[in-house]
Amino acid sequence: MQSITIRRPDDWHLHLRDGAMLEGVIGDTSRNFARAIIMPNLVPPVVTTADAKAYRARIMEALPNGDRFEPLMTLYLTEHTSADDIEEGKKSGLITAVKLYPAGATTNSHSGVRDMEKAMPMLERMAKIGLPLCVHGEVTTPEVDIFDREAVFIETVLDPLRKRLPELKVTMEHVTTADGIDYIKSSKANLAGSITTHHLIINRNAILVGGVRPHYYCLPVAKRENHRLALRAAAVSGDKRFFLGTDSAPHIDPLKECACGCAGIYSSINTMSCLAHVFEQEGALDKLEAFVSLNGPAWYGLSPNEERVTLVKREVPVAFPTKIETGAGTVTVFDPMFPLHWDVERS
């Protein structure tokens, strides 16, 4: 039987939500990952260090008994965020990164930044104290086509920002285009990118061919096949600037299956099986550990996990549920559209 043992992975971009949803999904992450960067786009968002502290406590409370998991907290950047509070958060060890949502770009982003100029004092402080900025890299300009919003963001927002503040460490989250990959590769320092599991597997056909499939809709939206191939090449390359951020983003089915469905794909439960499949397809199983367990901690200045996990390839496909039941409602699980033979061995 084929198997591979790697350091325990981390997830560098995760939505856990709150309350009953948090309780319903956290076990899928804590079973598979040692740490995760927790997105702050709650309603209301996690804006202050005090908010993050309270949210962290709720996460720890919801953790299944016996699971060891470390939530790495982020702050949601607003135009009114206090630079002193950001610095306090970093000094206390609570805050791992600050998250920039251009206002209106994605789920719960209306309190985000409209005018980058207003965020400059906070960004300057972050550059000074070495705190990374995580970005949802899409413009929200109505004239810009949704498939071009990442490329236009790089050109009109990210590159000017990095030229103005080269010392700021920036994580381009959920990169979905060849443009994003090329931009990261062209940088000499202080830029890295996370890639989701689903963007390595689907292109935009999954959403639109043969009928609208809301469970493949997320933001940034999946692009053309050439972009998916560029993401795959980057993920399996071993290049230290690329690492996993699942962007697992649960929404209950009624909020996905309706006239104006929410963006987000839930993949925490089967991500590792999907990724082993992708890396095997690419003949790069030996690079899986770099992508899921080494490059992320190196970028965030943390040690890789000491614990190991073994993935085994089973004869019979592993049965994952198509939906999970949470106290908040039913959530559909990401369907990679191929059988999953790789399984995480449970000790």
Ligand SMILES: NC(=O)N[C@@H](CC(=O)O)C(=O)O
């Ligand atoms: N990725 C998504 O499609 N949705 C995320 C927000 C985000 O990461 O942009 C969510 O919070 O639901």
Ligand SMILES: [Zn+2]
């Ligand atoms: Zn996002």
Ligand SMILES: [Zn+2]
């Ligand atoms: Zn996200």
